[in-house]
Amino acid sequence: MSSLAMVASPESLLLALQEHAAHRLPIALGKQANDDAADAADDALAHHWLVPGGVVELSALPGAGAWSVAFTLAAAARRRSRLVRGPRWLGALDPSGTLSAAALAHLLRDDEALQETLVVRPRDEDGLLRTATRMARSRACAAVVVDAAGLNDVGGLVLGLRRLTLAAEDSGCAVLLVTSAKAHRPQPLPVAARALVDVEPRVGTVLRALRHRHGLPPRLVVPAQRLQRSVTDDLRAEMGAEVRA
Amino acid sequence: MKHQIAVCALPRIAASLAGVINSEHSVVVVVGDASNDGVVRPMWRLIDASDHARARGVVPGQRVMDAQRFAPDLQVRVVDEQRLRHELQAVAEVLLSLSPVVEPLWARPTVAWPCHAVAVDVTGLPRPPMRLLSDIARAVATAGHRSMVALSSSKALSLAVAKDLAYRPGPRALVQVPSAAAARARLALRSLDLDVDLADSLEQTGVRTVADLCPLLAQGLVGRLGAAAKSVLPLLADDDAIDHSADNDGVVPFRPSEVVGASRDLEEPITAVEPLLFVLRPLVESIVRRLSARAERLIELSVLLGRRRHEPVVLSIAFPNATDDITVLVRVLKTRVEALFAGRIDDVEPHLLVDGFDRLTLVARRTAKAKALQLGLLHDESAGVPENIAHLLAELTAEHGANRVGVLTTTQKPLPEQMTTLSWPPAPDISSDDVPRRRRPRPVPTDVRTRRGRFMAGWPWPLRLLPRPQPLGALEVDVVERALFAHLEGGDAAGPWRRHYTVLTLRDGRRALALVDDEAGDTFLQGWFD
Numbered sequence: 103m104s105s106l107a108m109v110a111s112p113e114s115l116l117l118a119l120q121e122h123a124a125h126r127l128p129i130a131l132g133k134q135a136n137d138d139a140a141d142a143a144d145d146a147l148a149h150h151w152l153v154p155g156g157v158v159e160l161s162a163l164p165g166a167g168a169w170s171v172a173f174t175l176a177a178a179a180r181r182r183s184r185l186v187r188g189p190r191w192l193g194a195l196d197p198s199g200t201l202s203a204a205a206l207a208h209l210l211r212d213d214e215a216l217q218e219t220l221v222v223r224p225r226d227e228d229g230l231l232r233t234a235t236r237m238a239r240s241r242a243c244a245a246v247v248v249d250a251a252g253l254n255d256v257g258g259l260v261l262g263l264r265r266l267t268l269a270a271e272d273s274g275c276a277v278l279l280v281t282s283a284k285a286h287r288p289q290p291l292p293v294a295a296r297a298l299v300d301v302e303p304r305v306g307t308v309l310r311a312l313r314h315r316h317g318l319p320p321r322l323v324v325p326a327q328r329l330q331r332s333v334t335d336d337l338r339a340e341m342g343a344e345v346r347a
Numbered sequence: 348m349k350h351q352i353a354v355c356a357l358p359r360i361a362a363s364l365a366g367v368i369n370s371e372h373s374v375v376v377v378v379g380d381a382s383n384d385g386v387v388r389p390m391w392r393l394i395d396a397s398d399h400a401r402a403r404g405v406v407p408g409q410r411v412m413d414a415q416r417f418a419p420d421l422q423v424r425v426v427d428e429q430r431l432r433h434e435l436q437a438v439a440e441v442l443l444s445l446s447p448v449v450e451p452l453w454a455r456p457t458v459a460w461p462c463h464a465v466a467v468d469v470t471g472l473p474r475p476p477m478r479l480l481s482d483i484a485r486a487v488a489t490a491g492h493r494s495m496v497a498l499s500s501s502k503a504l505s506l507a508v509a510k511d512l513a514y515r516p517g518p519r520a521l522v523q524v525p526s527a528a529a530a531r532a533r534l535a536l537r538s539l540d541l542d543v544d545l546a547d548s549l550e551q552t553g554v555r556t557v558a559d560l561c562p563l564l565a566q567g568l569v570g571r572l573g574a575a576a577k578s579v580l581p582l583l584a585d586d587d588a589i590d591h592s593a594d595n596d597g598v599v600p601f602r603p604s605e606v607v608g609a610s611r612d613l614e615e616p617i618t619a620v621e622p623l624l625f626v627l628r629p630l631v632e633s634i635v636r637r638l639s640a641r642a643e644r645l646i647e648l649s650v651l652l653g654r655r656r657h658e659p660v661v662l663s664i665a666f667p668n669a670t671d672d673i674t675v676l677v678r679v680l681k682t683r684v685e686a687l688f689a690g691r692i693d694d695v696e697p698h699l700l701v702d703g704f705d706r707l708t709l710v711a712r713r714t715a716k717a718k719a720l721q722l723g724l725l726h727d728e729s730a731g732v733p734e735n736i737a738h739l740l741a742e743l744t745a746e747h748g749a750n751r752v753g754v755l756t757t758t759q760k761p762l763p764e765q766m767t768t769l770s771w772p773p774a775p776d777i778s779s780d781d782v783p784r785r786r787r788p789r790p791v792p793t794d795v796r797t798r799r800g801r802f803m804a805g806w807p808w809p810l811r812l813l814p815r816p817q818p819l820g821a822l823e824v825d826v827v828e829r830a831l832f833a834h835l836e837g838g839d840a841a842g843p844w845r846r847h848y849t850v851l852t853l854r855d856g857r858r859a860l861a862l863v864d865d866e867a868g869d870t871f872l873q874g875w876f877d
Contacts, residue, residue, distance in 0.1 A: 165857030205808035301856035
């Protein structure tokens with residue numbers, strides 16, 4: 103018997119074994135075949151930019167794909183958390199009230215994930231980080247996406263970000279902060295990683311690392327598959343059925 | 348079956364309410380009425396005293412003027428009788444978790460050793476007597492009071508022994524009386540429910556213990572005792588001769604009020620969040636303790652903050668899951684109060700709160716029966732997660748309002764910006780079946796246009812849809828390509844409408860959804876493929 107087994111409680115030992123086994127299981131276990139291609143892109147993205155217990159800042163202009171990247175990372179955090187029987191809810195702070203349910207369900211690739219994404223629409227941006235800290239501290243959320251893109255000056259976020267980082271470190275929650283690339287920043291924000299999210303025409307969304315806790319990762323391109331027109335056969339069939347009806 | 352009645356004496360309950368037990372000054376407590384504006388009369392008798400005053404010779408039962416001979420700098424605090432009665436009843440409610448029959452025993456300040464107590468009928472309970480006594484003492488300790496507990500076959504005897512323990516403290520705080528005869532020899536005369544003057548006169552005749560009274564029964568003692576004879580005679584009778592009817596020595600069942608509440612009047616109004624929470628926390632604890640004794644948990648809490656010049660502010664705090672976690676309750680309460688002071692979700696303007704609050708009342712509006720967890724083997728550690736999400740929901744709802752927290756769901760409305768709504772999430776059910784659920788919108792069948800996250804012509808849904816279209820001209824964007832997204836036609840109360848949507852590709856590669864006004868030729872930004 104290992105020393106771990108001798109000193110650990112049966113409950114913690116069981117959890118440790120489950121986590122150990124989870125890393126050895128085939129990645130595609132339980133997934134649909136057509137999810138594989140998307141998973142490969144998501145895994146590469148999550149490998150570099152998913153920082154559990156840290157805050158990742160994604161700076162972008164509207165329409166550059168920062169929200170898609172953020173929710174893709176959040177979904178990856180949720181999948182990882184479920185494997186180790188951790189919290190499975192996601193949190194989203196949407197002060198502008200612009201998130202679309204249909205698009206988000208498509209992005210998360212899981213209706214259950216949409217039903218377990220807690221969305222808060224604060225009246226203004228003042229309490230954004232305070233609410234995000236509450237969500238991170240609650241140990242109910244695997245990841246929290248914060249929309250601070252409406253702020254023209256992010257200098258006032260420093261203190262709140264330090265509190266948010268402490269809460270995330272304590273709970274292991276991954277926090278994804280979306281800011282505007284045009285926002286005034288008197289000093290760098292205290293985040294674990296920062297990426298500039300941009301669009302390269304006919305290529306896809308590009309992440310350029312500006313700062314990273316574990317060293318700068320290479321430039322990452324997320325193929326724009328989701329943005330291209332692609333009427334799948336089954337959708338065409340459904341639409342045809344509707345027209346006939 | 349032999350009766351077993353425990354009495355739990357609370358010798359410091361009044362000083363505890365007045366907050367003077369550990370005072371550095373000589374402070375005594377008298378019971379008064381809220382209507383007498385704090386006037387203290389020298390003939391009033393003390394119900395309690397601080398440790399400092401007791402060390403100087405002040406004893407409860409003395410008159411104020413007598414106590415001043417021991418401590419000339421004596422300070423006198425008046426405790427409202429109604430508040431003291433409520434606190435005693437709150438302790439009795441807590442003890443209801445141990446026995447169905449309890450009775451708060453109010454002490455007259457004119458007796459020799461005044462001491463409030465709670466009688467608990469433990470006849471037939473299947474636990475060892477000493478275990479029962481320690482459980483009673485532990486339950487009273489959770490209510491924040493010291494106690495001395497005695498168990499015997501008579502309520503009067505148990506009360507006398509408990510008072511004797513309180514006024515002549517020894518090594519033990521829990522006593523099981525083996526027989527009345529053995530106890531009588533040690534019990535002080537003053538532990539009986541006799542007025543001070545009567546006890547003094549009896550002591551002058553040489554009567555020191557209760558056993559000394561027995562020979563006097565045949566000498567007309569009953570006539571000398573007067574009304575006090577009713578409470579004294581059970582102590583002088585043998586165990587078998589005690590009358591346990593409710594009119595004599597039995598425990599009169601106490602029926603607590605159906606609505607659990609707690610209130611506090613303040614001399615000075617509170618004008619800030621932190622002091623307000625400092626005062627609210629004990630009230631929350633009191634409510635939770637009393638609910639726990641009834642095997643209930645809290646679903647909705649009503650907080651009434653009274654103001655002198657304005658109408659009181661009423662806060663209603665709902666919990667998705669019934670809870671008895673004081674930390675969570677206080678955290679949610681704090682969030683709610685902070686939102687109130689910041690003027691975020693209430694109609695009360697923050698500048699109207701400068702006068703502060705001087706009366707705080709908490710009422711448990713809705714409760715649910717707690718589901719007891721019998722075996723913890725199947726209780727997954729991650730099962731804390733449903734609890735966590737329920738607590739988080741309560742906290743966020745308290746801060747932002749119920750209409751700003753939820754999960755996104757699709758609706759059948761035809762316009763893109765109206766196809767998403769925020770609805771209440773499915774509440775995790777782990778605490779009770781009795782929790783009334785908030786109404787959720789009836790699930791609608793998913794539209795084929797939204798099922799795959801794609802719209803007509805194969806375009807994906809924009810992740811962000813603006814609630815109101817914005818004129819594109821004001822955004823300084825360089826459009827290089829336009830493509831058809833959808834033509835939508837329909838009608839509503841305002842008449843028929845037709846919408847023409849296009850996908851705009853900007854020079855830097857970003858894409859936006861635009862709404863084109865065919866008549867005016869204007870283009871409006873409707874969303875972003877973000």
